[in-house]
Amino acid sequence: MIAERLGQLGIVLPHAAAPAANYVPGVVHAGLLHISGQIPFDENGDLIRGRLGEDMTMKEGAAAARRCGIGLLAQMNAVLGDLDKVRRVVKLGVFVASTPNFTDQPKVANGASDLMVEVFGERGRHARSAVGVAALPLGVAVEIDAIIAVDA
Structure with a gap:
């Protein structure tokens, strides 16, 4: 069971973030759950802000991506x-706030990708995009959306 796996990993899920505008956090259609972009909150509920290549290290960026994964x-x-209804993590879309000369967005994205494999095993392996952007909402370092195959 996934709940037991989370416990083994020491992961406590926060309350799912409420939408901040005119959208819903997730939509199930045709066996796929599309999850709106999640931004990183630390264990205290504070936003993780910064920009890779400017004021944030690779390790901090990967940690922010992991926190987005926990939000997912x-x-x-x-x-x-019930997380046991997840059949497969299909795709993650990872957006990394970064300077023009920063090119290690995939290494930052690994923070979330590694988490999905830790939690779901082989079902957590997924396709992925990892792109750099000039800025993200509220000055956060990373935003991640997802497509998940689910039981109906």
Whole structure:
């Protein structure tokens, strides 16, 4: 069971973040759960802000991506009611706030990708995009959206 796996990993899911505008956090359609972009909150609920290549290290960026991944797990749980309904993590879209000369967005994205494999095993392996952007909402370092195959 995924809940037991989370416990083994020492992961406590936060409350799923409420939408900040005119959208919903997740939509299930045709066996796929589409999760809106999640931004990183630390364990205290504070935003993780910064820009890679400017005021944030690679390690800090990967940690922020992991926290986005935890937000994705919280949204999956809120929409599905049970993480055991996840059949496969299909794709992550990772946006990294970074300077023009920073080119290690994939290494930052690994923070979330590694988490999905830790939690779901082979079902957590996924396709992915990892792109650099000039700025993200509220000055956060990373934002990640997802497509998840689910049981109906």
